[in-house]
Amino acid sequence: xxxxxxxxxxxxxxxxxxxDLEQETVLGTAEAYTTVETDINRGFAKALxxxxxxxxxxxFDRRFACSSAAGGLKMIVSGxxxxxxxxxxxxxxxxxxxxxxxxxSFQLTREDVEEILAARPDILLLVGGTDGGNSDCILHxxxxxxxxxxxxxxxxxxxxxxxxxxxxxxxGHQVYLxxxxxxxxxxxxxVPSQKQIREIFLNRIIQAKGLSxxxxxxxxxxxxxxxxxxxxxxxxxxxxxxxxxxxxxMAVDVGGATTDVYSVAEGGPARDTILxxxxxxxxxxxxxxxxxxxxxxxxxxxxxxxPQRLAELSGLPEERVLELVEYLGRHTEALPGxxxxxxxxxxxxxxxxxxxxxxxxxxxLEEVYTAxxxxxVQTGKDLTGxxxxxxxxxxxxxxxxxxxxxxxxxxxxTDPFSLRPQKARILVDRRYILAAMGLLTPHYPETALRIMKxxxxxxxx
Numbered sequence: 001x002x003x004x005x006x007x008x009x010x011x012x013x014x015x016x017x018x019x020d021l022e023q024e025t026v027l028g029t030a031e032a033y034t035t036v037e038t039d040i041n042r043g044f045a046k047a048l049x050x051x052x053x054x055x056x057x058x059x060f061d062r063r064f065a066c067s068s069a070a071g072g073l074k075m076i077v078s079g080x081x082x083x084x085x086x087x088x089x090x091x092x093x094x095x096x097x098x099x100x101x102x103x104x105s106f107q108l109t110r111e112d113v114e115e116i117l118a119a120r121p122d123i124l125l126l127v128g129g130t131d132g133g134n135s136d137c138i139l140h141x142x143x144x145x146x147x148x149x150x151x152x153x154x155x156x157x158x159x160x161x162x163x164x165x166x167x168x169x170x171x172g173h174q175v176y177l178x179x180x181x182x183x184x185x186x187x188x189x190x191v192p193s194q195k196q197i198r199e200i201f202l203n204r205i206i207q208a209k210g211l212s213x214x215x216x217x218x219x220x221x222x223x224x225x226x227x228x229x230x231x232x233x234x235x236x237x238x239x240x241x242x243x244x245x246x247x248x249x250m251a252v253d254v255g256g257a258t259t260d261v262y263s264v265a266e267g268g269p270a271r272d273t274i275l276x277x278x279x280x281x282x283x284x285x286x287x288x289x290x291x292x293x294x295x296x297x298x299x300x301x302x303x304x305x306x307p308q309r310l311a312e313l314s315g316l317p318e319e320r321v322l323e324l325v326e327y328l329g330r331h332t333e334a335l336p337g338x339x340x341x342x343x344x345x346x347x348x349x350x351x352x353x354x355x356x357x358x359x360x361x362x363x364x365l366e367e368v369y370t371a372x373x374x375x376x377v378q379t380g381k382d383l384t385g386x387x388x389x390x391x392x393x394x395x396x397x398x399x400x401x402x403x404x405x406x407x408x409x410x411x412x413x414t415d416p417f418s419l420r421p422q423k424a425r426i427l428v429d430r431r432y433i434l435a436a437m438g439l440l441t442p443h444y445p446e447t448a449l450r451i452m453k454x455x456x457x458x459x460x461x
Contacts, residue, residue, distance in 0.1 A: 006439045
């Protein structure tokens with residue numbers, strides 16, 4: 001036996017997974033509450049003790065870990081053009097462990113700066129202008145941000161002609177100068193800023209109580225949990241030498257506060273007659289719906305779908321739906337148990353969380369009229385041909401109706417211009433192994449891929 005320990009220090013739970021590399025199997029998993037408010041090692045030790053009870057004492061050959069124990073960095077973005085700022089910033093944070101609180105476009109005002117100060121972000125991202133293009137906006141915004149207390153690091157990734165001057169204006173702050181996220185119009189260069197944001201994330205995470213001690217026990221640096229999941233997803237789709245992948249796929253993770261969606265697909269227009277509008281989408285894409293969650297963000301589901309849809313899916317009167325949503329929003333720890341009403345509402349909430357998040361992640365078609373007649377314009381990724389959807393998150397994997405819930409992420413005739421998958425096989429991550437397999441991927445890709453195929457395929461049959 002050649003055992004490896006894989007740990008995920010989550011915002012709520014610390015999860016540990018033991019893998020036997022020789023047998024290419026999961027020996028066992030366990031989890032415990034993440035004790036970040038006292039000493040994060042207590043939760044880790046409890047999870048490890050529970051794992052030992054299940055599989056017996058094991059001397060692990062290697063240990064790897066990822067973390068989102070600070071709940072993700074809260075980031076504010078300031079840029080020039082609204083559409084370009086949003087697209088570039090989202091890709092810059094892809095897998096970096098950051099959550100964007102708000103975007104500001106054009107020149108910042110005093111009111112904007114006061115709002116940023118009140119929001120108390122963990123990091124500021126300053127972008128704007130192509131190389132050699134407009135520099136007035138980014139220089140103005142650097143000057144405005146310089147008035148803030150030097151409590152938060154600032155990543156500057158805009159017009160290279162203004163980069164050094166931005167650094168001078170922000171000299172009292174912790175400033176990181178990166179290559180422009182958009183050096184030319186329509187061309188993205190997000191890897192340098194993404195790498196920098198990831199490093200800031202990990203430095204902040206390691207400052208969490210006791211995490212530096214836990215990190216010292218691992219073989220190699222911690223990585224953000226979203227980055228680990230993205231590595232697993234890309235491996236599962238693409239495969240590796242000696243082991244084929246499954247082809248283009250998606251994953252959806254419904255949590256208490258957010259819903260994450262991943263896609264590994266080219267996503268370009270399916271026909272030459274469809275025009276594409278907007279910046280190119282990344283092959284591996286992640287979106288985080290911060291307003292869609294089963295408890296902390298339950299009102300976001302209500303606002304997105306409406307009480308009538310929740311009532312239809314749950315079979316409860318609208319008045320009762322509103323009462324229970326209010327109750328669950330205040331009692332975020334509440335689980336359905338034997339309560340049929342709560343179980344019915346949780347089913348409806350999960351369905352609509354998946355539907356909303358998948359719809360936002362996928363691209364759309366728009367019918368336009370030209371001199372030659374009607375035509376179609378695509379924005380975002382065409383995911384209609386995706387063949388597999390991996391679902392994870394407690395509300396999904398513990399539900400006996402998981403495939404009914406996941407089906408709400410598929411294309412529906414009621415939304416004919418959505419580019420969601422038309423038909424896909426549902427694979428269920430019953431044992432929360434995606435992040436663990438992502439940790440294994442750089443070191444033992446074939447083993448990680450074979451384990452995922454076995455674990456996910458068994459649940460999908």
